[in-house]
Amino acid sequence: MQATIDISWIDLSLFMLLTLIPLTIGRHFQLAITKEVVIAVVRMTLQLLLVGLYLQFLFNLNNSWLNLIWLSAMIMIGASAVLSGAKLPPKTLFAPMMVSLCVALLPILAILLLWLLKPTPLYSAQYLIPLAGMLLGNSLNGNIVALQRLFTSLEDNRSEYEAALALGARPKQASQPFVQSAMKQSFAPILASMTTTGLVTLPGMMTGQILGGSDPMVAIKYQLIILLAIFVVLSVCVTITLQLSVRTALNPSGKLLIHRNN
Template structure:
């Protein structure tokens, strides 16, 4: 197969001129997203370039402690992004969400690196960092949807919750239908993606490997592993995030600290 084709920075810059199309659409439909598009594009470009340089150094050093430190940063930034996207207070929920991501990530990473792939060394940055990034990156939106759904339900169906409490349900039992609904909605997109992968879409990881010259069958094996790991990671992290959030959001009396969580 053909080796990876390098792309010059000039070519990359020219290609990015197609951003004029969404910019024109933004202007024509008066979406007022020009500032957000500009900032997002600039941040993405700068961050990717810095990360590219840093990862090159990280791969070369291949230090266990540096790799773990980078993983810790990824977890904390991920938790912050989830709470920011869900518009929930970081001061109250940062630790529960970070804990949920950590508990979901470590066993899966251990299984992938120590049992399945077995790189040498097992903490190899070439495997640890990209795999952790894919797992965390693909579970962010699911967690945001779940948390938004949970607090929206508390707001819109407060009477149902209070009625359950009056009938003798514990706060957790009264909120259980909200947890179920949040879990269902968080999993719907990835289930649709899994059902159409291979026919409608070719995932980024598989496409990247094929473009890099990897045998398609090997790329398929990696993609199957990653999709199963992402779905498992999403399910575990969302479940833990909801339960831990519920724990700090409800008082033993059943009082909902919803207003405090939203306004802070």
């Protein structure tokens, strides 16, 4: 099996010139995205370079407390990113979002590290940080979709919600159809991905490991573990997020206290 092939900085710089293709397309069709694309590429490059330097330092130091601080920062930034993406006020929903991310992520992360992978040491940054990043990243997208769907549906279908309240339903019961719809929509992408993985798509983690010289069957085992872990974390996190959001957003009489920012 061939070892990982390094890429020179010159070759990488030349490859990035391919960005001119989408820029040309945008200019031809007058999409007005030139500034947005340039900012996105520059930010992505700088952020990845800084993260790469920091992760090198983190992996070499491999300090348990520093790893936990980094993990905590990832969760807090993730909670903020979800609420920002869903255009919801962080002041009232930040704590519920933090709780749902921690309850969903930490037990699965512990199972992966303590029972399945057993790295040495157990808090090894090489495993802890990438695993947490993959699980969090996919969970954030699902939560954004779920919260957007929930609050948009409650606002757009206010008459149906108020009719259920008028018929004697409690706020939790009246909001249940909207919660169910939000859950289904947030689960749809990961279910579609799981259904087509291997036949239509080859996930990034598996491809990266194979390109890095790993045995394909070992890469497949890791990919199965990660996809299942992502689905479990996502389902638990979305469920808790929606339940806590409903409790926070609705008062005892059923009035919606939180609205999305336009």
